[in-house]
Amino acid sequence: MALVLYNTRSRCEETFQPLVPGRISIYVCGITVYDRCHVGHARSLVFFDTVVRYLRWRGYEVEFVRNITDIDDKIINRARERAEPWKDLADRFIAAMHRDVEALGCLRPDIEPRATDHIGEMIELIATLERRGLAYKVGDGDVYFAVTDFPPYGGLSGRNLEEMQAGARVDIDERKRSPMDFALWKSAKPDEPWWPSPWGNGRPGWHLECSAMSMKYLGRVFDIHGGGEDLIFPHHENELAQSCGAYDTDFVRYWIHHAFVRIDQEKMSKSLGNAFAIEDVLKEVEAEGLRLHLLSVHYRSPLDFSAAGIAESTRALVRAYETLARADEAGVAAREYGWESPEAAPLVEAMDADFNTSRAVGILFESLREANRALDAGDAGRAAEAVAVMRAVGRGLGLLLRSPSEFLGSYNARGASQAGLAAADIERLIVARREARSAKDFRRADELRAELLGQGIVLEDGPAGTTWRRA
RNA sequence: GGCGGCGUACCCAAGUGGUUAAGGGAGAGGUCUGCAAAACCUCGACUCAGCGGUUCGAAUCCGCUCGCCGCCUCCA
Secondary structure (H helix, E strand, C coil), X not given: CCCEEEECCCCEEEECCCCECCEEEEEEEEEECCCCCEHHHHHHHHHHHHHHHHHHHCCCEEEEEXXXXXXXXXXXXXXXXXXXXXXXXXXXHHHHHHHHHHHCCCCCCCECCEHHHHHHHHHHHHHHHHHCCCEEEECCCEEEECHHHCCCCCCCCCCCHHHHHXXXXXXXXXXXXXXXXXXXXXXXXXXXXXXXXXXCCEEECHHHHHXXXXXXXXXXXXXXXXXXXXXXXXHHHHHHHHHHHHHCCCEEEEEEEECCEEECCEECCCCCCCCCEHHHHHHHCCHHHHHHHHHXXXXXXXXXXXXHHHHHHHHHHHHHHHHHHHHHHCCXXXXXXXXXXXXXXXXXXXXXXXXXXXXXXXXXXXXXXXXXXXXXXXXXXXXXXXXXXHHHHHHHHCCCCCCHHHHHHHHXXXXXXXXXXXXXXXXXXXXXXXXXXXXXXXXXXXXXXXXXXXXXXXXXXXXXXXXXXXX
């Protein structure tokens, strides 16, 4: 079996061959920290986290780098609006982003470089491009990349310069040699942050940081570079031009881009004003439910954001944890299949096929049903096998990693508290109902149950007594 | 205008040339239960936006039409 992934550059699925056998280097474009992260960012965070988790589970040694853009126009403008030092603003949103990453159950990258810590590397890269005749300075310190002197320009995004210029919506800057030339270094305007450089005081262009930092940490050629599909052009096209232009390297072997989260058939984005902050969404829904929801659609298809959709995924997740809890109670041996075991083959096949998380989720629910069937039949061995598959899927997708009792406990407690009930209140009603039932007063017993149901609490009568859960 | 993508059951969503079109939710029937709930079982698209074409065979390839979306400007 071989890992196959869709490479934006070739627009084809390709069999993955790492540069160094057994090792994978991956760079993902991270967040520009001028605001809180929204659900669109969550998709990126969760998807690439899943890629890394899966590849590690799959036996690869993965080096994962995700940058933080902590200097750019938006940060400067936002800081000015709020009369806050730009660095404080960036630090604040970095902290918020880290909270979101943790809440979503994402691993931290191995290296999380910040643009402002790499100004020196960026200056060096510009100097190299200048020496090679691909960069030129205009006015009082702006430096541009000369796209017409880099023939492969447009190759990643499948465009050519003539077409782009014909339909260009950008304002023509008369000082540029070609309208498509992009900034490597921007001279500082009054009251803007700046760093000294051979071209004058200023700051780096946006695309530059990813070229400089990815090559610094992963080498001039590395395996995977990822991001949202809106980054294909111009961001990644420009990164490619800078890196290849400077060093005649392949730069990136596989480009992976995920589709957007949409809302009402439209891209979710800050500028459209339809973005939901992760932090706000997680006040209402379980983070792991959101994670499952994000993974239930293949990454190259758009995903519609809706409260109902997340609720459905959450309910499905709860069902999975309930089955794991059942298995624990039945004393089913805790096992997990490694990626090479035959039982894990369907999962590996699904995920090796360009990270088909949707199919992997299907496998999770098939094994879930099998586990329940075995538990119903009292077949602990068969249940253990099915649960082991569930756990393997969970390992690959970053799901079901908490203890069932802990997850269900907090989930149910949250439901109760939303209904304004304490666990003790519910227990008291359960006792009252038990007494009614002993007296064969089923009408009273049913009333008590209906009362709780009205508040979102379901009572279940089992052999070991009555338990409650969130509806 | 250029480039790219999508349209699968009531809803979400896999499948992209070949036995019965994954999985989840909702719905119907059943087992279990004082009644429920949960769990399990059964049922559910003769069909994959529409129309043509290629093929022994297409949801899957090609063409056209309709509808929707994205990139080309900051953007995950």
